[in-house]
Amino acid sequence: MxxxxxxxxxxxxxxxxxxxxxxxxxxxxxxxxxxxxxxxxxxxxxxxxxxxxxxxxxxxxxxxxxxxxxxxxxxxxxxxxxxxxxxxxxxxxxxxxxxxxxxxxxxxxxxxxxxxxxxxxxxxxxxxxxxxxxxxxxxxxxxxxxxxxxxxxxxxxxxxxxxxxxxxxxxxxxxxxxxxxxxxxxxxxxxxxxxxxxxxxxxxxxxxxxxxxxxxxxxxxxxxxxxxxxxxxxxxxxxxVPVHYSHSYHGNIMVLEEGKEHHFYYDGRPFLSVPYPEIDAIHDFVHFTLGTHPQPEKGLIMGGAHGPFMREMLQHPWHSIIYTEIDPALIRIMDDYFPPSLYEELQDPRLERVYKDGRLYLARTDEQFDYIALGFIEPDTLQTNRYFTHDFFQLVKNRLDEDGLFAFSLPGSYQYLPPALRELNATIHATLHEVFPHVKVIPGELNIFFASEKDITLCADNIASHLEDRQVESDFIHPSHLQFRLSPSRKQWFYSMIRGYGETLNRDFLPRGFYHASQHWQQQFSPTAGRIQQRIEQVPFLAILGVLAGGGLLWLWGTSSMQKKKQAHLPVIIGTTGILGMVFDLVVIFIFQCLYGYVYHMIGLLMGVFMFGAFAGSRWSIPKSKDYNILPLLRKTEGALLISLLFIYLLAHIFSQFMEVIPPFLSIVSFIALSFCLGFLIGAQFPLATRLFRERGRHSSQTAGVLYASDLFGGWAGGLAFSLVFFPFYGLGRTLLILALIKSITFISLLLTQTRGKT
Amino acid sequence: MENIPKKLIIICLIMTVAVVTIMNFSVGDRDDHISAITRATPTADDPGLTKEARFYEALDDNYVQCQLCFRECEIADGQKGFCGSRKNEEGVLYSLVYGVPSAVHIDPIEKEPQHHFLPGTQILCLGTAGCNFRWKFCHNWHLSQRTLEEIGYFHDLPPEEVIEIAKARNVPSISFTYNEPTVFYEYMYDVAEAAQKEDINVVFHSNASMNPEPLRKLMEHVDSVTIDLKGFNQHYYRSISQGDLNVVLENLKIIRESGAWLEVVNLVVPTLNDDPEEIRQMARWIKENLGAHTPLHFSRFSPSYQLTSLSPTPVDTLEKARDIALEEGLLFISIGNVPGHTHNSTFCPECNEMLIDRHHFTVRAVNIENGSCTSCGYDVPGVWE
Incomplete structure (x- = not known):
């Protein structure tokens, strides 16, 4: 008072x-x-x-x-x-x-x-x-x-x-x-x-x-x-003590200094040491691929090629080379730690550095090239996998002259390829072959892939002769080494190793390359986990759909027969919305990474907007949940969630196909809008379901507890399953299909539910 | 049910069907691109119990004790030993990898490394599955840290066929390498015995962890050996590989006594075994026990197997290690895994001229004639013809 x-x-x-x-x-x-x-x-x-x-x-x-x-x-x-x-x-x-x-x-x-x-x-x-x-x-x-x-x-x-x-x-x-x-x-x-x-x-x-x-x-x-x-x-x-540690738009960059050497790390993994890099791999890749090309004049090199790699490239008589990185910040930072002699050599006027993501550059440039190569990158993250997909290879083909050569490397072995590496190499081989009629491989610790629209001749004499004509100096390209690397028996061994593997192509939203690279990583540390993964792979997709559909029908039959406990299906509906909530959050993040590769920078915004969207959805539905008849509204949100799955799929593919014409600003705004809308739908459902549950006689605290637990458990399990299994293995389309099936079942259950007063 | 918004139901169902149709259509399985690829000769069927093992003792209750390596595993019926390649079946110990190598290739001998044994020649290399050590930086972990079942890939290659391949391909030496050959002792022994009869050289690359008796028996048929001496610290051996340094050192002496050519490799791993004092002790031990002429290779570590985030060994560390070994009186010390490094080549300890001009695995010139330096006539130990 x-x-x-x-x-x-x-x-x-x-x-x-x-x-x-x-x-x-x-x-x-x-x-x-x-x-x-x-x-x-x-x-x-x-x-x-x-x-x-x-x-x-x-x-x-x-x-x-x-x-x-x-x-x-x-x-x-x-x-x-x-x-x-x-x-x-x-x-x-x-x-x-x-x-x-x-x-x-x-x-x-x-x-x-x-x-x-x-x-x-x-x-x-x-x-x-x-x-x-x-x-x-x-x-x-x-x-x-x-x-x-x-x-x-x-x-x-x-x-x-x-x-x-x-x-x-x-x-x-x-x-x-x-x-x-x-x-x-x-x-x-x-x-x-x-x-x-x-x-x-x-x-x-x-x-x-x-x-x-x-x-x-x-x-x-x-x-x-x-x-x-x-x-x-x-x-x-x-x-x-790192001498350099920074966060770029795309990832974390670190430099360790040991005596006269600098080791460059990206996202916690070493990728280059100067002045003593893996020079044999560099010489092999650069001089084998360029030695195979009759006359490279205009080249484009993307990712993992700065420093000693580029120095070797510049030994060839180019008119011009354009160099881009997956993370453009790397170029500037590495320059600071290169030995002066190397730095000087890289100031060659023929070399043009483009501080842009390579894929984006390729999508938007009008230039044509007679040689395009990826440096030493592997599809072991979603960020790098987008350089090994069918969609990317198609971009390369569009920018490559008819007699041009495209080259890259994948991890291999001189001795034995474990199953995950066989899958990886076979998958990328098949994907490349889908776009280019001629694909060849020189197997080794790094398998060197060649692709062209014209036939490729991998011949030791040819390579040696081209290198000699161009006065390329390389201690590695020796006749016995050429014979060793180009040995027909090793080639035959490689192809026998990958035969029967790689049944599915690597695509932007079906990142099989990434999946197999992660699988290989996983098998290094835990063979048991690797075996579990293999078992999961063996389950036919249709069997998963069948089990879900069968289980769903049984559940529908069970809940419809429980006339007095119709609200029993609400925790399941909310649980599946919980799954969708977490999956939507991750889906936006993963799609963004698959397309643009700098989610490291954008993740805060995407997550924040998604959560705000969820809040806005709940604010929108709370007043409506006080209405007498909320079941139709709940059905609408459930239907909208179902439709949104299709929407995500279409939007992702539109962005993938029209990357070259969609302005960057519009892409970001679209992803923010997508995050908001998906969050909104998820947020809108919880208050409605709570209200309906309470309306059907459950005590308030029990209502909140049961539904909250369903929501969270669904989110937790859905997040893990989506990240570790569904998205990498089944890809976006099939994952959304599984979710669509689950949500269709809960949607039907809502349709079968009678409105209050009619029971 | 009349309250159900019919239009909404129809729209949603149509959308669902559309989702299903479009998604299934778009996933698109791969066409048969691999059809043009050469067929593999090996199969992945379980080879079963391939050969009764040697060097084991039957114990009570169908237990057996394997006596091939220092571990001397006591193995229950139906179980495998530590290496995963030897199995007790009803009181009989079997080798699971006899005649079923998972890797068969022809490599340059420099790859072993072997610098003083027929430089510039080729070797027919065989490797199977399994190892009795657990190094976390094993370069060939795909083979060595897995069982044959896990690998699921092998060639059906009995000893006589190995000899045939070597002869047909005109390869002067057969090498047992890639994984630890101790675990396929019986196969290695039989191939070595057959090779010796055909005047084909026998080489193996090992961690030197066999028991003395099987090792001595094997050495009767072996011409050259490369041994990994991973460090000179028992704790390092025990904690990181579950190995035993003392066993390795004793076996090095046995190999030296056998008369076969011997080279030693030390993989220098930053922070784990790069202590200069330990390197000095190792070099001193080699000189005293194996002789100053024993080639010692300091190899550079690069991220491998489970040590994926450890940076490569600084070349400076390797050069310092070489200097220490020289100070201790060793004569032939090279630096490996640094292609292009001067000390990848071999130099005459007398006149310092280059004896073998080597670039990575390629030999560009051999300045040795009749076992002597062409420059000063110094007798270079090794096998040259």
Whole structure:
């Protein structure tokens, strides 16, 4: 009575910052695990799925605490501070958790299982703390504001914070090289706001002092961030200090210095050492492919070819060579660490560096080339796989002269090709052959692929003669070496090895090349996991559809016969929406990566917009859920989800086919719109289902619990299955088809459900 | 049911059918492009229990103890040994890889590496599945760290056919390499015995972990050996490969005593075995026990198998290792896996002239005549003709 309520702005701002902190933390940890997983995008699925699950558990824990702890403001502050303190610690240990936990050797890689365990452990405390915030925020909102829907408001402001974090991260923070600077700057900002906001809310001067103390800490933030950054990198890189560490649009670039040598790493994996690279592989590739070409004059080289590779290229009498990279930032950074002599040689006027993604360049250029080659890249990430797809090969063909030559290499062996490598080589061979009538291979540690519209003659004399005419100096191209590499028996052995493999072509949205490369990686670390993967592969796709359809029909029959428990199908509907929710989030990320290759930079924005879309959908449906008859509305959202699957498929292919004409700005806007729309549909369904469930007699808390659990479990399982199995193996089309089948069944179940009053 | 929006149902069903049709149409399985590719001769059928093993002892309860290598695995009925290539079937130990090599190729002998044994010639190389060590940087892990079942690929190649191939292809030497030949001892032994009768040289590349008796017996038919001495630290051997340095050192002495040509390879892995003091101790031990003329190859590590994120060995480290070995009095020290490096070639310890001009696996010139340096007449140890 008579006491003026505190202003609501501070609490709104604080809750908004809870969302911001959560999203920033998620993105920073995601990137660290991405590097630990050496750039394999499937790690994104593992991290997001585990994050979702832990956030949910945290939320349940927060709800419990909120009921039993009376000092909610204190609890809010405690969680707020605890999260901000624990995040840098989690980031610090994320860099070497694999080394400590699994006792791996310096530089030892790991498979999916250790990564899964490591993500669970690192995410555990920060995500539980962050998840616990939501119910406490709702209580705080209720306490400090007169709003009649505090949960909804808390949700709104937290999601708004998430969106703002996505934007802030993408346009500002993503390029900050030191993740601890990002983390501490955000933390100090949040603590200051907490102090000031807390003062306005509680009128306690101690809060102001708290804010002032946080502000004073700002002076120590940069040195502390530098210390944490350097120390954690030393722990991660077995005592070595990187001389360069940065985040580009496409990935993480690191340079280690040892004596006179520099080792270049991309997304945690070494790819080049100067001045002693894998020079034999470079000589073989460059001089075999160019020696096969009668007169290369205009060339295009894309990816993994900077430095010694390009120096060898320049020995040939070109008129011009255009060089692009998968990550254009690499070119500039590597230049800084090349020995002066090499750097000078690369200043050749015939060499034009184009600081653009190679595929995008190829799609948009009008130039024609008589030689196009990929440097030393493999399709072991979605980012690089897009250089080995049918769609890409078609682009190459369009830009290659009729008698031009296209060349690239894939991992091989002089001794034996394990099944995954046979699949990889056979798949790419078949894909290439689909586009080019003539394909040849020189097998070895690196299998060198040649493709042309005209017949290709791989002949030792021919190569030697061309190299001699061009006065190319190479200690490697010796008659005995040519004989060894071009041996007919080795060629026959290679073809016998890949025969019967590679039944499906590698396409942008059916990344079989990536799948087999990941499979090979997986088999290095866990033969058991590799065998499980092989078993999964052997299951016919139609059998999966049949089992799902059969199971769905049985379920439909079962639920329709349960006249008194019709609401029993709602958890399943929500569970499948949970699957779709996570899959949609990942689908947008993966499609973007398959097409443009810089999701490393854009992921914050895509995720933030998706979550905001989910929020907007729920805000749209909450008022409608109060209507008497919500079943038709639920059916509409279910139908819309079904249609959206087709929409995703069509949109992805439109972008793939018309990459050369769609302006970059429009692509980004379209993906943002897609994220928003998909999030909207997912978000719209939950309140409607909750309402229907409650309407059918279930107690409110039970309603929320059952549906929430279904939603989360669906999201977690769907995220993992989609990332690790469905998308890489079945590709976009078949994955969406599986989802379409599942959603069709739940849609039919909704159609069969009678509206209230008619039972 | 009259409340159901009929139009919506129809639209959704049509869309679903469209999704199904378009997606199935677009996935498109591959045409038969591979049809033109040469057929493989090997098959992936299980070869079964291929040959009774040698060097084992029957124990109680159908257990057996394999006595081929230092591990001396006690193997229960139906189980395999540590190497995955020897199986106890009702109290009898079988080799699972006899006559079924998974890799058969003709390589330059420099690839072993063998620098003082018929330089510039070719070798017929055979490798099967399995290994009795567990190095995490094994270059041939596809073969060595897998069983034959896991590999699922082999050639049906009995010893007499191996000899036929070598003769037909005019290859002067047969080499057992790629994976650890100890695990296919019986096959190696039979081929070696047959090769010796046909005047074909026998070479093998091993981790030197056999028991003395089988090793001595084998050495009766062997002309040259390359041994991986991965480091000079028992802890390193035990913790990283589950091996035993002492066994390796004893076997090196046995090989030296046998009279066969011997070369030693040390793969220098950054942070794991690049301690200069250990390299010095190793060089000293080699000189004292195997002789100063034993060729020692310091090989450069490059990311392989499970060590995918470890950067390659700095060449500076290899050069320092070579300097240390020279200081300790070894005469023939080369640097491997650094194509183009000067010390990939062999130099005369007397006059410092180049004896063998080698570039990676290619021999460009041999300045040795009748076993002597053409420049100063120094007798170069090795097998040259």
């Amino acid at each position: 008579g006491i003026k309520p505190p202003p609501s702005l501070p609490i709104k701002l604080l809750i908004c910052l809870v969302g911001t902190g959560g999203m920033i933390g998620q993105l920073l940890l995601l990137r660290e695990f991405f590097i630990l997983g050496t750039g394999n995008e499937l790690v994104i699925g593992i991290v997001l799925s585990n994050w979702l699950l832990l956030e949910a558990v945290g939320s349940l824990g927060g709800g419990f605490l909120g009921k039993h702890v009376r000092r909610t403001w204190f609890l809010f502050v405690l969680l707020y501070v605890a999260y901000l303190l624990i995040l840098p610690i989690a980031l610090f240990f994320s860099r070497d958790i694999i080394i400590r936990l699994f006792q791996v050797l310096p530089g030892e890689g790991v498979g999916y299982f250790p990564l899964f365990i490591a993500t669970c452990l690192i995410l555990l405390i920060p995500v539980l703390l962050h998840g616990a915030h939501f119910p406490i925020s709702a209580q705080i909102m209720k306490r400090f504001t007169p709003l009649h829907n505090p949960e909804g408001s808390a949700y709104f402001y937290e999601t708004l914070g998430t969106l703002l974090a996505g934007i802030l991260f993408t346009f500002v923070l993503a390029r900050w090289d030191n993740i601890f600077t990002v983390c501490l700057v955000i933390a100090i900002f949040q603590l200051v706001i907490l102090g000031v906001g807390g003062y306005f809310l509680t009128s306690r001067r101690s809060m102001l002092l708290f804010g002032a103390a946080a502000l004073l800490l700002a002076g120590y933030a940069v040195p502390l961030a530098n210390y944490l950054h350097e120390t954690s990198l030393i722990r991660q890189w077995y005592g070595k």
